[in-house]
Amino acid sequence: MSEPLWMRPFRAALGVLAVAALIVAFTRNDDGTVNYLSKFTYQSNAIGAVVLLGGALLPGRVLASPGWERLRGAAVMYLVTTFAVYGALIGGFDNPLTTDRHWTHTVLHQLVPVAAVLDVAARPLRLRPGWGTIAVWMLYPLAFLAYSLVRGAATGWYPYAFLDPGASGGYGGGAVYVLGIA
Numbered sequence: 001m002s003e004p005l006w007m008r009p010f011r012a013a014l015g016v017l018a019v020a021a022l023i024v025a026f027t028r029n030d031d032g033t034v035n036y037l038s039k040f041t042y043q044s045n046a047i048g049a050v051v052l053l054g055g056a057l058l059p060g061r062v063l064a065s066p067g068w069e070r071l072r073g074a075a076v077m078y079l080v081t082t083f084a085v086y087g088a089l090i091g092g093f094d095n096p097l098t099t100d101r102h103w104t105h106t107v108l109h110q111l112v113p114v115a116a117v118l119d120v121a122a123r124p125l126r127l128r129p130g131w132g133t134i135a136v137w138m139l140y141p142l143a144f145l146a147y148s149l150v151r152g153a154a155t156g157w158y159p160y161a162f163l164d165p166g167a168s169g170g171y172g173g174g175a176v177y178v179l180g181i182a
Contacts, residue, residue, distance in 0.1 A: 003123040008056045014115040015052030018045050021107040028102065031157070038151065039159045040144055041086065044078035045108045048116050051075040055119065069127045074137045076116045081141065083113035085181055089162055145178060
């Protein structure tokens with residue numbers, strides 16, 4: 001299946017914008033490097049930026065490979081999770097014309113996730129993911145969750161309040177949030 005002519009410039013522009021937003025968000029970060037790198041938002045957007053830039057720059061044979069298709073699908077899943085969690089649990093959706101938040105919030109929580117979905121809508125995955133593929137995609141969010149809980153218990157810092165047992169009603173309350181997200 002061929003893709004529309006606008007796809008590669010679209011991916012390049014959004015991939016560069018994602019990288020720029022990640023860099024600017026890092027420079028505005030007051031939590032330290034490890035805490036910055038411990039946020040799902042930044043991790044999922046880094047994966048999304050790789051997929052968008054790769055989709056703009058890599059040859060068609062690579063983009064048609066099963067491995068690339070799986071990475072694309074995983075990136076979309078992680079970015080949609082970022083979009084939904086941010087909109088529903090963390091900050092609510094931003095109006096980019098009137099927001100009091102920095103532009104990086106809009107780019108990383110809304111624009112890049114929507115771009116990833118549009119990318120897959122314009123050129124659907126060639127391989128339909130089965131339950132096995134989806135289970136593999138879930139390993140990363142589960143590893144993120146385990147890392148966040150173990151590190152949070154050791155340091156007292158959690159990347160998101162709904163993961164903090166002290167802020168979410170204990171581990172049971174946090175589990176309810178995690179199950180809802182899943």
